[in-house]
Amino acid sequence: MGYELCLNGCNAGGGNTPQKSWLLTARGFSRYLVGNETYEANNLYGRYLQYGQLEITPSDIKKRAFSHDGWNWNRYPGTTTVQLDNTELQASLTQLPGAGIEEMLLSTQTYSGANRLNDHTAMFAVKLQGHKKYNQQNFIANKSYFMFDNTVIALGSNINNDDINNPVQTTLFQHNISDLSPVEVNGSSINQLENTQSFDGDITLQDPAGNRYYITTTAAQPLLFNYDKQISNDEDDAKETHGQFATAVINHGITPINQSYEYAIVIEAKTKDKPQYRVIQKDNSVHAVESTNGIEAYAFFEPATIKTAKHLLSAATASQIMLQEHSNGYQLNLSVVNPDLALYKGQDPEQTDANGEQVEVSIYDRDWRYSLSQPVITQFTLKDKWQLVTPNDVISITYNGNNTEITTTTVDAEPLLFNLSKK
Template identity: 30%
Template sequence: SGQGNTFDRGLAADYLRLVRNEDTPNARFFKKEGVQPAQAPQGFFVYNYGSAGIFRRADWMVTLKGYTTDVWGSEIYVKDNRYGRYQSYGSVQIMGKGNPVSRAGSGFVQEGWDWNRLPGTTTIHLPFELLDSPLKGTTMVHSKENFSGSSSLEGKNGMFAMKLMERDYKNFTPDFVARKSVFCFDNRMICLGTGITNSNADYPTETTLFQTKYNGVDSKVGDDNYWLHDGYDNYYHVVDGTVRSQVAEQESRHEKTRAVTKGKFSSAWIEHGKAPKDGTYEYMVLIQPSATDLDEVRKTPTYEVLQRNQTAHVVYDKKTGITAYAAFETYRPDGDKLISAIPAETMVMYMREPDKGIRLSVCDPNLNIKEKAYTTKESSRPIRKKIRLKGHWTLTALMDNVQLEQQGENTVLTVTCQHGQPVEMLMHEK
């Protein structure tokens, strides 16, 4: 740890958090040395070398996952993960139940699991023989798109966006595309999709809300077909989309042996139909809300979608005051109070500060690595992004990777992005 201790006390505290009440030699030693279990990490964590974001509060964690030219979508081997094709198709996986919290405690078990229905993903629902990897050896598919990953503001709240596309392999659908985003505030996620298109007329395209091992809890919340419950204290409100839900005994295949497995699951998904053209969806996820929180959100919307099309997904969250932009193409809004233009394939988040300033982050998740291979020694190369702001703004503190230039009534903000990390700044209006 570089702190001169005989062992890494921070790591030891996390170890005690993870083993909970297990009596192990290490746990006994660390407790004897006065180490207390750490608290679970809190906030939003950007991991764009994995085209991923991690959203955490309390003891729950959400993993948001995509893939790019540099990050493969899944690792499939001769006898491992045979049906894992869709693992990075915009998955939104919640782990928040169990003591300690675990996959099984959160509703994932392999027996009977439908590999077509990873939560959050938009997929073509295939028979298992077609979903099975078409290659005899390793399948590690890269995308041809580079806009996939996450960003954050203050390390507390964040977002994920991706241009989804499928490659041209046997049993794949090479014209399958979609644009997806997830906006994460407190214990709420707003999930948007546009441009869901493919020519597969044999099998339906779906966006999965959840798939969990059935534990006896009904998925419907009252008589409302558009409010659903996954049985693990997470609630889903569908604003746009044809919802289907079921509790069913499912037959699946083992990811290593292909043997038949069975299990009873509660599932819900948005139906886009066969060979969809420009399909869309919008839904909100409430993660482990209190009864009061749930009641309040059901009565009064907590967010507003400012734009949802092929150009951009833009959301304003009323509770945190954050506006977040996923600009898939160059974005020039008409009535935005702050933003005049955002370049293509950029994520921007901002909020007003009490002293009339703003806190703003800019991120391009593209690692911008020239060599396209399974592994590389090449580093991420810098990318410059120019954002045009309305009004005259100045940085609160000078930054090497941010330059401002006044142009008429606007301020041009030039940000140098690298390693897929958000660049965050405080600004005041002149």
């Protein structure tokens, strides 16, 4: 599922003259939405395109990170992937029923989607799973992005893989440097090729587009930085290509078990100030962050309890919840969604074999692709007693002692915005 978010003044100039602004695009996939679309002469190395990619399109398009020749197809920005040689990454195309010679891989997961509280605050999260076709069914990760104005908080957890030959990495950025534009690493400017370094501890980087990255790594999961020439292959005909790129990745290593990460990005940063935020919780069940202006955002990958609850105690369903308390302390603004598109229930029997292993199928012969999204329930519990400011037929409220239990119904994975007042 792709989700595009335009923040930081798309029309800040006022009137009818738009002001140039950056664009942030987060991408994931699920059992309903394909992870790649590959043909004999198109997108041969695009398997990882939707593996949690976070693309920053700058206000000055000349500073765009992507450049085809020499691009490392393992390292779309933001993605967590198994690093492969292009001979292994290249799609193995087959003729499927109801389709041509192609590849459009699906996940078995339902969790991929976005939530939005207002024009300057949003989130995206995905339960990532590789495909059996390439022996990556045991490669999994939970990934989320929390977006507050021009600050992005990126969290990852539950990173696991059983490939004994190839490492798993999370890419912060891969940026074209054909003009030897500088990259800043811990205050030092780098614009010399053949520069490869490994870091751990607190690290600050600035890419050639002026985006600043803040991260703490360890010796077990270091940050690897390269400023060098790269050899790759053309995505359409596989011919060898060459280019110059600066790349920063977190190396989770070979056969990672329950690995995780956290980093922050300030898009087109005007200062070097480190962004302020609080990680409420980050584990295999939930990612949650609070911004400096008190906005709380939660990605519940499964039912879970919040360990240090301020307002939200727990969720009984997979969901995404954003909330903000008014300054008077007596009102809450909320946005709630279950990201499951719910085009069908249970498992698609043709996507698994007799052993329950995933099978490649064509999206074109799935009967459920014509189905309407079914209503999906989200249930969660808030501290204290709250009531709806405006009655809503798809929201019900009950009380359990001094806590408030809320049930919402959403369709099409569309966020539901509403206000509560303290009872």
